[in-house]
Amino acid sequence: MFIDSISKTISQKMLDASIISIEDKDIYYYGLQLIVSTIVKGMGLLIIALLFDKVVEALIFIGAFGLLRINAGGFHLDTYFKCFVVTSAFMMLCIWIGNMIPLSIAPYIIICCLAMTALFILLYAPVDNPNRPLNGKEYKKFRVRSLYIMYFFAITIILVCFIKTELYKYMCIASLSILFEGITLLPVWKR
Structure with missing residues (x-):
């Protein structure tokens, strides 16, 4: 839910600022989900790695x-x-x-x-x-x-x-x- 929430918020702000069109909102939302999930997963994996040296x-x-x-x-x-x-x-x-x-x-x-x-x-x-x-x-x-x-x-x-x-x-x-x-x-x- 955290990743979806961040992705929805960012894509909505991009739409509100006329950076993207309404037709492209779903594409950007999906792309943002991938980016945010990759960052969160990568950070989580590195934190686990740090804990175990x-x-x-x-x-x-x-x-x-x-x-x-x-x-x-x-x-x-x-x-x-x-x-x-x-x-x-x-x-x-x-x-x-x-x-x-x-x-x-x-x-x-x-x-x-x-x-x-x-x-x-x-x-x-x-x-x-x-x-x-x-x-x-x-x-x-x-x-x-x-x-x-x-x-x-x-x-x-x-x-x-x-x-x-x-x-x-x-x-x-x-x-x-x-x-x-x-x-x-x-x-x-x-x-």
Whole structure:
């Protein structure tokens, strides 16, 4: 409700100030919802990370998950609060697992995560948002972007692991983060 309230207030003030037209109010309202929810969620995730002294790990999770999420889409929960709780829980789970994986099996875990995510993207990306379905041109654009981002992550993560093995835990977290995003693409989440 907090996010909706802020978005409605700002879009109404923009309309009152003749910055936007009445026809565009819903578009701006939706855009503001996305911006405000992203800021609130990001701040909340960083506060949790600060409490657990895991800021670097959280930034890796947010960056990896977020960059792929923006382009590949995925399952959406019905409230911002539920989304925040689930994302927070999975962020902490990815960080915890990433820190627990022994160096001896880290490359195998990373390769499995990357392979599974690549498969999910090849099969299902992008998944559009029910509030804003993709047209044919947008679908193709976001599909190509999702694949490029996946290739970028795969190459970067593998190179970092070979060049600086002491960073493997961060690469495990990045791999788990994009796997989490890949799981949200699966059709099992459709209602």
